[in-house]
Amino acid sequence: MHKVGSYGFFIFLSIFTFFVIFLYGPIISIILLSFQGASGGLTFPLNGLSLHWFVELWKGSGLVDIGASFQRSIMLGIFVMVLTVLLSVTAGLAFRKPFFGSDLLFYTAIGSLIVPSIVLSLGIALEFRLIDNLIISLGEQFGIQSIIDNFQTSLGMYTSGFGAQLTWTLPFGLLIMFAIFNRFDKSLEEAARDLGANSFQTFWYVVLPIIAPSIVGIALFGFTLSYDELARSSQVMGATNTLPLDLRGLTTTVTTPIIYALGTITTSVSFLVIGISLTIVYLLRLRKSK
């Protein structure tokens, strides 16, 4: 009915091809431009080929400390990834049977995907600001000198920042768990139990290997979405900046290809993580099909 080679096929093939070019064209152009010579500008044509802008980036060149924020973003990404996997998988298991408030929790998680990020970012910033006020007033009341002298803010990557990112990564994790458990063959678990396995053994030896590829998928979402997250993080990282926050600042100040070099590097990190994850998923599926 939908014949390859028909009239319609070529129309939709060209739309698809156009879409892929539209999707990748811009990023390919900045990767090319980041390898320009020292006289290169922000647009084509390429002025020579060199690693000049990467060297400039490495030296710092008067930019904010990109290396440090890069490191912070990676660490935070790993932290959020681990939590996303643990919390999504445990919640996914819980959701297999309806429990008190399960519908409410599900719609809260979905609501979190849909609520405007700036609103949530403001809310979390307010929450921690009120916590600050509480800490300061307690410190004054009880005369705790270290608080009076040194306390700045409770906002930070590992207090407010990671939580803001989890509200974005966890719903994806839960949706992936729903997708897998909706198609899950329960007779496999029953068989394991009939053979005498306890709950933990059933999970560890039967359920986990089956859902493993999806868990890698959740990890991929957890890391990449945290590593690149900006909208929700924008108000809640406290004194430190993550890489996306610095990048946004650079879009208004930097007018050299150094920003493209940074783009090339951060995109390579993303591609590397995506590549590793997809390879693991592929290998796991290969093993399963044997």
Place this chain on the structure above:
Amino acid sequence: MSTLKTKTFIFQPKLWWLAVPFASVFLAYFVVPLGLTIIVSFWDYTEYSIIPDFIFSNYSYIFEGCFSFEKGLCLTFKTYLSTFFFCFFTWAITLLLGFCVAYFLVFYVNSIPLQITLFLICTIPFWTSNVIRMVAWIPLLGRNGLVNDLLLSMGIVREPVEWLLYSNFSVILALVHLYTLFMIVPIFNSMLRIDKGVIEAAYDAGANQIQVITNVIIPLCKPGIIIGSIFVITVVMGDFLTIGIMGGQQLASVGKIINTEMNYLQLPGAAANSVILLVITILVIIMMTKLIDIRKEL
């Protein structure tokens, strides 16, 4: 007897406990913050601090002059109008594009591995940096960019086109670029569930391809279309980054107002704007979810 009891206990663990950590995250970082936003929107503030109170001045300030139309539209209405403008065009284009891409993947690509590969090609950019994906338009759309070079060399224009970058056009282009995937995934998912027999029956009954699309596929994809639309519309409603970066910090949006107020520490004002944005977003979602049950679609 006692061993049997223990066994029963192991066999039927109270699994709801496993959702507690997950739920706590949403309590601490979603429910409480939104609650506080509503509360603080009624608070007073000075340059340095926010003061518990119950006043409506944050709201009345937002709607100042909005209900006397002598001087034209007030700032708030203008901002919402501009936000709706971005919403509408982004929604229309992502829907058309997303539908066509999903349609191609589901109904023309017959090999499953190829289908998965092509689907992943559409998905991969979602896992990379949004800011970089915006910056990446500069070499193409700038005054000396590739598009202008092309237009000049082909003699279509004599002067470089200025409105390609830092304009409504570039904002919508970037939004479409970033969020078409939010349409593709749910529509793709809905299309995969369509029984191929139904489509075959329609063709056998003499329908042509356009009739099949409009009378069979679109109605059966409605849930996917609605989920995708909710995602795209809500994400654009609250956007401040794309409109900020791609609009050259010149264009207005509700999200940007909130962001600016926060930078000046006018937190109760920002909270009041957030509450209004939230209410409008929820109204839009309610209108759309009236039509489907999201949970059945997974």
